[in-house]
Amino acid sequence: MGFDGTLRVLIIDHYDSYTNNLLQLLQRTRETDDGTRNSEWSSAVVRFDQYTWEHFRDYILPLIDAIILSPGPGRPDRISDFGFNSRLIKEANIPILGVCLGHQGIGISFGANLIHAPNIKHGQASQIMHTNSGVLKNLPQHFDAIRYNSLVLDFEGLHPDLAVNAWTYDPEDPSKKVLMGLQHQHRPIFGVQWHPESVCSSYGEKILSNFREIALDFWNVSTPWNRWTRRPIGRNVSLPSQLLSQSAIQREVADYTESGFVAPNRLTNSQSRPYFVKSVPLGRGPSAQDAFELFVRHSTLDGEAWLDSAKVRDVHSRNSYLAAGSFSLSYSTRTQSLSFFQENKRIKTEKLSESYWSWLDRFQKEVIQTNTQALSAHALDQEAEIGQPIFQVGLIGYLGYELKRESLPGYTYTPSPDHLADTQHNDTHLIFADTVLWLDNYTRSWTVVGLVRRGESDPIGAAISSTKAIGRAESDFDAYVERVREGFARPPSPPHRSPTPLPLFRGIDNERTYSAAVEASRAAIREGESYELTLTTKFKAKCGDEDPYSLYLYLRSRNPAPYSAYLNFSYHDVTIMSSSPERFISIDRDGVAEMKPIKGTIGVSTDPVEDKRRVNVLATDKKELAENLMIVDLIRADLHNISPSKSITVPKLLQVESYETVHQLVTTIQSQIAPKVGNVKAIERCFPPGSMTGAPKLRSVQLLDTYEDHQERGPYAGSLGYLCASGTVDQSVIIRTIVKTGSELVLGAGGAITWLSDAKKEWEEVMVKANAVAKAEPLVEIPEIVLPEIVS
Secondary structure (H helix, E strand, C coil): CCCCCCEEEEEEECCCCCHHHHHHHHCCEEECCCCCEEECEEEEEEECCCCCHHHHHHHHHHHCCEEEECCCCCCCCCHHHHCCHHHHHHHCCCCEEEECHHHHHHHHHCCCCEEEEEEEEEEEEEEEEECCCHHHCCCCCCEEEEEEEEEEECCCCCCCCEEEEEEEEECCEEEEEEEEEEEECCCCEEEECCCCCCCCCCCHHHHHHHHHHHHHHHHHCCCCCCCCCCCCCCCCCCCCHHHHHCCCCCHHHHCCCCCCCCCCCCCCCHHHCCEEEEEEEEEECCCHHHHHHHHCCCCCCCCEEEECCCCCCCHHHCEEEEEECCEEEEEECCCCEEEEEECCEEEEEEECCCCHHHHHHHHHHHHHHCCEECCCHHHHCCCCCCCCCCCCCEEEEEECHHHHHHCCCCCCCCCCHHHHHCCCCCCEEEEEECEEEEEECCCCEEEEEEEEECCCCCHHHHHHCCCCCCCEEHHHHHHHHHHHHHHHHCCCCCCCCCCCCCCCEEECCCHHHHHHHHHHHHHHHHCCCCCEEEEEEEEEEECCCCCHHHHHHHHHHHCCCCEEEEEEEHHHCEEEEEEECCEEEEECCCCEEEECCEEEEEECCCCHHHHHHHHHHHHHCHHHHHHHHHHHHHHHHHHCCCCCHHHCEEEEEEEEEECCCEEEEEEEEEEECCCCCCHHHHHHCCCCCHHHCEECHHHHHHHHHHHCCCCCCCCCCCEEEEEECCCCEEEEECCCEEEEECCEEEEEEEEEECCCCCHHHHHHHHHHHHHHHCCEECCCCCCCCCCCCCCC
């Protein structure tokens, strides 16, 4: 064909968790004869319900050269799932590529039938055969493609204008073809049932390259396809700024190319900031438990935190941090009430007119980071691997699962009267740590880190109406360091606090009730409503006079983990005791984000031969591999909201990691955060953790609300960790965690439900996970007593 230029492509998203990954297939550039590199695509993502058909037809369509219809949940014959796209397919003469739901929509628009796939697959590969035409030209036969579909177009009854150009075979009936791709006979409309954007699919770039060549040919050559006037395709042209500003991909990410990351707090006027961070190395010292009991425990009424790498296995668990709060804050999505606490008193409450995430982003950037001169990487004196952050001072706490209400685009929540009446409920608690004891678990060396005021100015204190200064005078910090040094030099007094065994936990479900929810989830998956649903349940126990700190000591000895943590918010009588093995998201000083989803669990055996067999079973189990891959593709898509596509990589895919009581299937994904995206926005745009929702995220969360009887998960399934004044972040997924509220202890557990799930095995996995934390038993159902009929 020989044509060149930059195509303006619009991706129409159906609230799918994989749509953004298509952008990675559109990032290529092409070198011309004079050595200039030109972008092959200018792209934007819009939601399918963002415009009316009339507005789209009259004001959007003339501005673009091609359209990609994304995957998505549901059915294309429902307007609520597919919008005006059937009219678009039938009426707009423009190159269109449909993926999964988009592909099905092309068939439905021309009268095809949608049926259940004979081989339902989610996160699994099929071998694709094809006619070597259209977007599949010059691809090999039998290539692997990842599918996420329960429904397919029927071979029977296709409109004569549609031609099948790709298929696979039903593994249970090798003679039966399953439709995998089609193309229009007279117009540049193509569909593929699989997901070419999946990290494990083959030839995705080639498919998009073929589509590009077809689109260029369409606009440059007069053919029966092209009833419009031919128009030239320019080089390095862009979609109009107005359309880019309406993209579902945030503008600060879309605008970022390869200029590199600049940490938000690296400003030229750092010397004039009201606070600076000071650190003093102390060398080797006592255990983390001794140090916590000596200098943190009961030292304040404003909360205490021990980010405790109880299981030191690699760089992720190298550092532990101990801190007491100088103030704390809480927020409820039910009432939009934000409160600050200091010295066991509520000092300020306000009702937010914006989302909590927006408020926290401003507070973190404009109040904390802008006013603080953080330590340089050199001053921290620790070689940190890519994606591994270090905490100095800042906010520590948890972000509960219900904050999804304010983070998920398209999610709606109307609090019930009971919810509004519960003024004690909170979805997040954070403390501000202005003095931190930092332990390097590799060298066993301690460092004291503190926020020091340069003068009388105290903007953090002013922002919260503080009753005392935030941060320390330098002389006060130096005196504190000497007290710590002296304490390290003498034996701990009083001696260690003894662990207290955890009580028996009783489930709110048993195999029967949980299996019913599993089957409801599988039914939704069969109908194309979701690919995977992370279903959860709870186990509860009563806590009498037991000290939650002693309970945590028992937990850390029973199930030590890289992201173990103890958070105590005394004002609210809330304590988090976590033994999480899973990182949600970290952001290092250079803006490299890392996420480590865990999907796939099997118990450890004391028999070495049996244990080795179990590891091999987990590493090769197609259900477990599919579960993990689905979340990997989801997270890659989430990262597009905070990072440029080119920077998103998967350095470790589907590998087994072993812990004290379980083996788990783990993947590592990394990306470069765009400079204008703050650490709070990075968390918000990926929240809640995809491993705790399933995919597509929005539809899955909505379904889970129903299958879990609209019971709030609380902190469980959210995240826990720190937001540093330097801009770094480290957050774990809150799993394998006990939450104490008053006298009640709650332990959450669950698992990913797919079409391949077996209800009995899913319940067994829940019990394995719960019993890794504490002794847990199912709900005991009391048989209904039927009284004999009294005959008068």
